[in-house]
Amino acid sequence: MTEAMSIDTASRQDSVPPKRISFNFVDRCNMTCSFCYIPFDNIRVNVEVAANVIEVILRWSPASITVGGGDPLMYRFTPDLLRHIRDLAGPALFLQLDTNLMRPERCDLAAIAKSVDMVGVPLDTFDTAVAWQMRGNGGHPRQIGALIPTILRAGTSVKVNTVVARPNLVSLPELADFVAEANVQAWSLYEFWPIGPRAVANRAAMAVDHAEFRKAVEEASGRAHGVNVETGAIRARRSAYFFVTPTGRAYTVDGNDHSQYAELGNILEDEPGVLSRWHRHADEVVNEERVRQRAGWAHSGRLRAAGCHS
């Protein structure tokens, strides 16, 4: 291969965009989780700029977008933004909303269900003291538990997101029984990851040994009958992410130091540079994993909601 050819191949690979994108709100959050992994920047979100960012990432023809971060439903424009994404991308895109549902009275879950394939909700324990320690809110788990049937009735699939940390290891059996009983489509068990300022600061209280994580997750998976369980070990996730904020700031996990983020630049100002830098840290194959699986779970959830059990 000539030098010119190899440079050309490298630059083409460098411009391949991610297939799975996390559109993360990082301005602020309405919770104070001890394990929070978000690198907040307190830059206020503007709906026009957010729509521009969406237009750029949709040009990349992603297979999946997860709108998450600090609660996206804090922003009144989020339901419209989700509808806008669906209108532009059509049914082929797998669209997920991750929300802590702190203010459920402010949103119309039935309307949101029309735009998204899956709603991810956090639930780490039903123990009030553990909930205080992990999320600074003892009543939140019961609130989420009560809202799940409403989301399912609205016609969208539900994924329960559990961060597995030292305080809630003992809570996993009860959560397994709950997700099975609640009939949710998926349960993700994420290994606590000391990344982001708050998670790093609380590492001593939160960290679990990887072998302990695997054992606890294996036991919990065995109890969660009928639920698709997704295991989120750090080593399986660390080269997977492409994060972009509603202001266009892009970041990912640093390929050389998995306890830090690498800033990639702003996609509204330097789209080729962002993509090129992303390839230095992430793996596009790992990035795309799980998209088809989650889409399949959401599809079966819709069939179930429509009363089709075949």
Ligand code: SF4
């Ligand atoms: S983990 Fe999520 S809900 Fe908790 S503080 Fe961070 S962004 Fe907010």
